[in-house]
Amino acid sequence: MSDELQQLRAELDRLRLLANNVPVAVAYYERAGFTCVLANRGYAQMFGFDERAVIGLTFAQVIGDDAARLIQPQVEHMLTQGRASSYERELSGADGELRYIDVHLLPHLAEHGAAIGAFVLIADITRHRRGEIALRKSEERLVKFMQASAEGIVFHLGGFITDVNPPLLNMLGYTLSQMMGRRTLDFVAPDERARVAAVIAAGSEITYDSVAVHADGRHVPVEFIVRTMEHQNTQQRMTIVRDRRDRVEAQARIHHMAHHDGLTGLPNRAAFHAHVDALIARDAAGGAGFALLFIDLDHFKRVNDSLGHTVGDALLQTVAQRVAQVLRAGDLVARFGGDEFVVVLADTANVQAVRHVAHKLLLAVGEPVEVQGTRISVTPSIGVALHPLDGHTPAELIKHADTAMYQAKAQGRAQVCFFAPPMAQAAVAALALEGRLAQALRDGEFVLHFQPQVNLQDASLVGLEALVRWQHPERGLVGPAEFLPLAESTRLMLPIGAWVMREALVHARRWAEQGLLHVPVAVNLSQLQFQHGGFVDDIARLLAELGVPGSRLELELTERMLMHDIGADMGAARATLLRLKALGVRVAVDDFGTGYSSLGHLKDLPLDRLKIDRSFIQDLPGDRGSAAIARAIIQMARSLDLGVVAEGVETQAQAKWLLSQGCADVQGFLCAAPMAAAGFEAWQRARMASALPATSG
Numbered sequence: 001m002s003d004e005l006q007q008l009r010a011e012l013d014r015l016r017l018l019a020n021n022v023p024v025a026v027a028y029y030e031r032a033g034f035t036c037v038l039a040n041r042g043y044a045q046m047f048g049f050d051e052r053a054v055i056g057l058t059f060a061q062v063i064g065d066d067a068a069r070l071i072q073p074q075v076e077h078m079l080t081q082g083r084a085s086s087y088e089r090e091l092s093g094a095d096g097e098l099r100y101i102d103v104h105l106l107p108h109l110a111e112h113g114a115a116i117g118a119f120v121l122i123a124d125i126t127r128h129r130r131g132e133i134a135l136r137k138s139e140e141r142l143v144k145f146m147q148a149s150a151e152g153i154v155f156h157l158g159g160f161i162t163d164v165n166p167p168l169l170n171m172l173g174y175t176l177s178q179m180m181g182r183r184t185l186d187f188v189a190p191d192e193r194a195r196v197a198a199v200i201a202a203g204s205e206i207t208y209d210s211v212a213v214h215a216d217g218r219h220v221p222v223e224f225i226v227r228t229m230e231h232q233n234t235q236q237r238m239t240i241v242r243d244r245r246d247r248v249e250a251q252a253r254i255h256h257m258a259h260h261d262g263l264t265g266l267p268n269r270a271a272f273h274a275h276v277d278a279l280i281a282r283d284a285a286g287g288a289g290f291a292l293l294f295i296d297l298d299h300f301k302r303v304n305d306s307l308g309h310t311v312g313d314a315l316l317q318t319v320a321q322r323v324a325q326v327l328r329a330g331d332l333v334a335r336f337g338g339d340e341f342v343v344v345l346a347d348t349a350n351v352q353a354v355r356h357v358a359h360k361l362l363l364a365v366g367e368p369v370e371v372q373g374t375r376i377s378v379t380p381s382i383g384v385a386l387h388p389l390d391g392h393t394p395a396e397l398i399k400h401a402d403t404a405m406y407q408a409k410a411q412g413r414a415q416v417c418f419f420a421p422p423m424a425q426a427a428v429a430a431l432a433l434e435g436r437l438a439q440a441l442r443d444g445e446f447v448l449h450f451q452p453q454v455n456l457q458d459a460s461l462v463g464l465e466a467l468v469r470w471q472h473p474e475r476g477l478v479g480p481a482e483f484l485p486l487a488e489s490t491r492l493m494l495p496i497g498a499w500v501m502r503e504a505l506v507h508a509r510r511w512a513e514q515g516l517l518h519v520p521v522a523v524n525l526s527q528l529q530f531q532h533g534g535f536v537d538d539i540a541r542l543l544a545e546l547g548v549p550g551s552r553l554e555l556e557l558t559e560r561m562l563m564h565d566i567g568a569d570m571g572a573a574r575a576t577l578l579r580l581k582a583l584g585v586r587v588a589v590d591d592f593g594t595g596y597s598s599l600g601h602l603k604d605l606p607l608d609r610l611k612i613d614r615s616f617i618q619d620l621p622g623d624r625g626s627a628a629i630a631r632a633i634i635q636m637a638r639s640l641d642l643g644v645v646a647e648g649v650e651t652q653a654q655a656k657w658l659l660s661q662g663c664a665d666v667q668g669f670l671c672a673a674p675m676a677a678a679g680f681e682a683w684q685r686a687r688m689a690s691a692l693p694a695t696s697g
């Protein structure tokens, strides 16, 4: 008996084990009083009990009065009919969380057919329910989104449209019923259909540009963004359709703007470069060569300044049209901004042919223009560069055509110039300058400026250097460095030097008479003049003619000039200087320190002053090298009993240092820059009137 009991226990334990591990909650209620007789752990815990505590409780005690009342009809039905009954309900679990449960009530039928109890089986379907709810919510959201979206949206299933939102209907000009059920491809441009069909077939989720067709047949550039989505309980394809018309237009506008000049509508620099690149490539493959013309309007700025920009703009537009009219198909004109136009003549490397077209352009552009009732005419200057002769890249060709254009301007404007290679061009330029220099001398375009030399101790004027300039009618005041080297090499230096000498002495005499100048005027002497045989005689004659004593003149010779002569025939230089001495003329060594002269030689020459070169002054007082050289020059001058002047003194610090080293005479911007004659007069008068030190005025 006890064995049997033991077996029974073991079986019961196995059953309990099974009951506690099935994923459902199970309980058994007996019909009388509907009290719980059996429950697995899952069931007990679902209602907040443990397996033992739940036994003996009534249904209402386990699940709560409210729930029991609600379920009462189902229970009645199950017991009286002897049929299973099931329902779903929400359950506020013992842990406070809302759960969804699926409840099955199964009658326990006795042999006579009446229900003597009931099994309760409960499955927790919370996860499943929540998933459904989320899905339903997202579906609702999708519908809302679809309606609210400003972008077109279409759903399709197997290539047939199942849903379309109003913006897409709007974009394509259809009503909902006209689109529903139709093939998506019907709304795609014919040559796009294969690709769209391929995307649909592959089920890919991509974004791509395509073309839709409007109800009126117009093509609409669009962007498709394709996704696969659950919609109306099926996997559907959702396509967002974006209208690209604005973007395409904007892009076209930007492209045009990037490649064209806004005023004339002509291609701009970037587009032009691309075109020339293509022509160069064509020539490389056996093309005939081409010409690049740089056109610049003469005095266009004057039109703009005097008549206003509107007139200027209108003029540029007319010029653009006229140039275009002269050209043939295949040629190109671009505007580089301002009044600069550039033309390529395709397949035209023949100089005669290019000249012919260029002259046609000269005439066409030069023709007067009627703008706002005013007749204006501007001439162009045209420079030409040929490919491949004058360059191999667009930049090079443009640069050379530009150079040639300047040449055309220099030669008097309104003409055509072909680019000449640099060597030839330098020669041409030199030739032109030489011609101009001679003319400048004839026309009296040279002027002298005067720069004072001042003693820092007593602010007295100790010298005045005459410096030549060219008052160029177009270029303005041109410095000596730009034309003296050429004058020197072409012997024009002799007449120019003679003019300087006379002019300097004439001023010196007048200023002496006026009581403005009591010191000699310093004149720079060129190598050519110094070597020229009769130069001392010339000076003697000039001094006599003007009635100026020789002591009113100082000649500045560079160290190099003296060395040159010393090397060859030191006697000649010494003799020349001695003859000058005899006239009373002073001699200064200019740019001293740069000529590496042997100091031993210098002491044999009859000199008066050394001018310390500007290059040693500019880094004073900080630079130790410069300081050492300047100090050595000052000491040497003292030991040779020569005067010393520092050139290019610009700062108080430099002046102070020089003074501390015993060099009191200075020349430089600190005291005064070179001035025109009238300027010097005013400067000197002011000083004499106030008797203030030079450095403060």
Ligand code: C2E
Pocket (backbone or CB within 6 Å): 451, 466, 467, 468, 479, 480, 481, 484, 497, 500, 523, 524, 525, 526, 556, 590, 591, 614, 647, 648, 649, 650, 667, 668, 669, 670, 673, 674
């Ligand atoms: P240079 O004889 O050494 O003349 C001094 C130059 O230094 C002048 O330049 C003058 O303007 C400049 N200068 C004066 N003070 C300062 C300063 O404080 N700072 C700086 N940075 N520069 C200063 P410019 O007038 O251009 O003359 C250049 C050179 O041309 C002269 O150098 C001289 O060698 C030559 N030159 C000028 N006129 C004649 C002339 O009539 N005949 C000859 N043969 N040569 C001349």
Ligand code: CA
Pocket (backbone or CB within 6 Å): 465, 524, 556, 590
């Ligand atoms: Ca000088």
Ligand code: CA
Pocket (backbone or CB within 6 Å): 590, 591, 611, 613, 614, 647
């Ligand atoms: Ca100098």
